Amino acid sequence: MYEVFLSKVNEKVSLTPQEEAEIVAHLTHKTLRKRQFFLQEGDICRYIALVEKGALRTYVTDLEGHEHITAFALEGWSLGDLCSFFKEEPATQNIEALEDCELVLISRPAHESLLQTMPKYETYNRILMTEAYIALQKRTRDMISLSPDDQYKAFVNVYPNIVQRVPQHMIASYLGLTPETLSRIKSRIAQHR
Amino acid sequence: MYEVFLSKVNEKVSLTPQEEAEIVAHLTHKTLRKRQFFLQEGDICRYIALVEKGALRTYVTDLEGHEHITAFALEGWSLGDLCSFFKEEPATQNIEALEDCELVLISRPAHESLLQTMPKYETYNRILMTEAYIALQKRTRDMISLSPDDQYKAFVNVYPNIVQRVPQHMIASYLGLTPETLSRIKSRIAQHR
DNA sequence: CCAATTTCTTGATTCAAATCATTGGGACCA
DNA sequence: TGGTCCCAATGATTTGAATCAAGAAATTGG
Numbered sequence: 073m074y075e076v077f078l079s080k081v082n083e084k085v086s087l088t089p090q091e092e093a094e095i096v097a098h099l100t101h102k103t104l105r106k107r108q109f110f111l112q113e114g115d116i117c118r119y120i121a122l123v124e125k126g127a128l129r130t131y132v133t134d135l136e137g138h139e140h141i142t143a144f145a146l147e148g149w150s151l152g153d154l155c156s157f158f159k160e161e162p163a164t165q166n167i168e169a170l171e172d173c174e175l176v177l178i179s180r181p182a183h184e185s186l187l188q189t190m191p192k193y194e195t196y197n198r199i200l201m202t203e204a205y206i207a208l209q210k211r212t213r214d215m216i217s218l219s220p221d222d223q224y225k226a227f228v229n230v231y232p233n234i235v236q237r238v239p240q241h242m243i244a245s246y247l248g249l250t251p252e253t254l255s256r257i258k259s260r261i262a263q264h265r
Numbered sequence: 266m267y268e269v270f271l272s273k274v275n276e277k278v279s280l281t282p283q284e285e286a287e288i289v290a291h292l293t294h295k296t297l298r299k300r301q302f303f304l305q306e307g308d309i310c311r312y313i314a315l316v317e318k319g320a321l322r323t324y325v326t327d328l329e330g331h332e333h334i335t336a337f338a339l340e341g342w343s344l345g346d347l348c349s350f351f352k353e354e355p356a357t358q359n360i361e362a363l364e365d366c367e368l369v370l371i372s373r374p375a376h377e378s379l380l381q382t383m384p385k386y387e388t389y390n391r392i393l394m395t396e397a398y399i400a401l402q403k404r405t406r407d408m409i410s411l412s413p414d415d416q417y418k419a420f421v422n423v424y425p426n427i428v429q430r431v432p433q434h435m436i437a438s439y440l441g442l443t444p445e446t447l448s449r450i451k452s453r454i455a456q457h458r
Numbered sequence: 459c460c461a462a463t464t465t466c467t468t469g470a471t472t473c474a475a476a477t478c479a480t481t482g483g484g485a486c487c488a
Numbered sequence: 489t490g491g492t493c494c495c496a497a498t499g500a501t502t503t504g505a506a507t508c509a510a511g512a513a514a515t516t517g518g
Contacts, residue, residue: 134410142406155399164406187391191384198380198387201394206348208401213335213357215408216441217327220505239465248409253505255467413475433496446475448497 074099076124076148077176084199085192094190098182104128104173110151111167117156119177123149126173127237130165131245141245144170144234150200151175170238215248223247224257267292269317269341270369277392278385287383291375297321297366303344304360310349312370316342319366320430323358324438334438337363337427343393344368363431408441416440417450 074096081087081095100119104110104126111117113133123145130143130151142165145151156163157180178186186193214226224247228235235243244254267289274280274288293312297303297319304310306326316338323336323344335358338344349356350373371379379386407419417440421428428436437447 132406132410135415138410140406140409142402142409154395155403158395158399187388191387194384194387194391195380198391198394201391201398202347202351205394205398205401206351208398208405209335210348212401212405212408213325213333215405216333216335217325217331222328241465250506251466252468252507256505259467432494443476444496445477445498449475452497 073101073124074176077122080122080148081193081196084196087192091190091192095186095193098178098186100177100179102175102177104169104175106169106172108169109166110169110173110175111153111156111163111165113164113166114162115156116160117153117163119179120150120152120154120157120183121175121177123147123151124174124176126175127170127234128167128173129170129238129242130167132165139166139245140248141242144231144238144242144246146233146237150204170242220247220249220253221257221261224254225261266294266317267369270315273315273341274386274389277389280385284383284385288379288386291371291379293370293372295368295370297362297368299362299365301362302359303362303366303368304346304349304356304358306357306359307355308349309353310346310356312372313343313345313347313350313376314368314370316340316344317367317369319368320363320427321360321366322363322431322435323360325358332359332438333441334435337424337431337435337439339426339430343397363435413440413442413446414450414454417447418454 077099078087078092078095087095102121110121110128125147128145128151129141130145131139131141133139151167153163153165153167155161156165160180187197214223218226224243227243227247240254241251244251247254249257270292271280271285271288280288295314303314303321318340321338321344322334323338324332324334326332344360346356346358346360348354349358353373380390407416411419417436420436420440433447434444437444440447442450
């Protein structure tokens with residue numbers, strides 16, 4: 073039931089069976105139906121989730137009430153409003169299931185406890201955060217320096233599986249475009265080959 | 266000479282004098298003249314820097330050769346192309362001094378050595394990366410959801426000291442605008458009060 | 459299986475920012 | 489002192505994406 077989580081940790085630091093058991097003892101499990109929310113703006117994010125199965129989207133709402141998707145998450149990806157989780161402030165992000173989902177959760181107390189008692193867990197988190205930062209920096213760079221066409225091409229290359237599973241207008245939202253513009257970009261790209 | 270670095274670490278984990286000495290033994294010092302580069306695209310980023318004094322900008326170059334500033338750094342801020350630093354790949358970022366600078370450097374071997382031998386250093390890094398990730402996420406959210414006017418206002422509120430020290434066209438570049446547009450935004454904001 | 463809803467595409471129009479172009483103000487220096 | 493360079497401000501024009509609008513295709517649910 074917690075294989076995906078453990079295999080993620082084992083990718084970075086190798087755990088003994090005892091350590092695996094210790095971690096599992098701190099985890100809980102949750103299922104979500106399509107369109108259910110894992111987190112809503114204004115609530116406090118009490119858990120970080122890892123996706124065992126399914127797909128979700130994270131989005132924020134701007135002053136005019138428009139939604140902007142900031143992230144997708146598929147199997148093996150982590151989720152949560154870190155700012156809200158660590159500072160116990162109201163979340164600014166919404167996280168919604170796009171398909172029926174199986175999640176593994178870790179609460180703040182469980183997280184802190186593991187950090188205290190298991191150096192490998194802290195190492196895992198340091199590496200995880202470093203990689204997440206690098207990935208986000210890369211995405212920010214692409215947003216800034218690529219044309220919409222190239223952004224879409226990059227997106228398709230990096231996340232071909234998401235393109236299959238997520239409606240086009242959500243990908244448009246993620247890329248900061250209207251659905252119409254993305255549609256035109258696609259036909260433009262199709263032309264030039 | 267290394268007070269700024271040590272005080273940054275001490276903010277997150279409190280060090281004994283011995284630990285402070287151990288860290289300092291792994292650091293080096295560097296001065297940079299205005300317009301000198303700390304890092305150039307294509308080079309491998311061998312050091313992470315902390316700014317003791319001065320100001321720098323990080324920028325990337327797009328396919329058409331246009332520069333896009335992705336970050337500024339003032340006293341107490343950290344710098345470097347993390348992707349290049351950890352993977353020993355050519356850097357995609359350029360880091361240039363905007364004023365004469367004093368930097369404290371840590372090399373990859375020194376960093377790894379401290380991670381191995383000093384749990385507090387690992388804890389410091391985990392917290393640092395987590396905060397950096399949260400801050401970058403916030404910036405990305407603002408880029409996506411705020412109007413250019415609000416983005417500029419937010420920038421001025423968060424970094425009033427940068428506005429003083431950095432030419433306007435660089436702030437425009439950071440915000441993803443042309444200098445002309447930023448100039449108009451400023452006069453628009455001045456009108457409405 | 460069919461009706462309802464959602465999703466995608468395509469066209470016409472509008473609008474905001476980029477681009478192009480000019481001006482004026484300092485700073486620095488011979 | 490006059491000249492050059494750099495920077496900011498402003499005006500005129502162009503351009504590319506958003507918006508508005510409509511219809512076709514696909515999915516969903518009863």
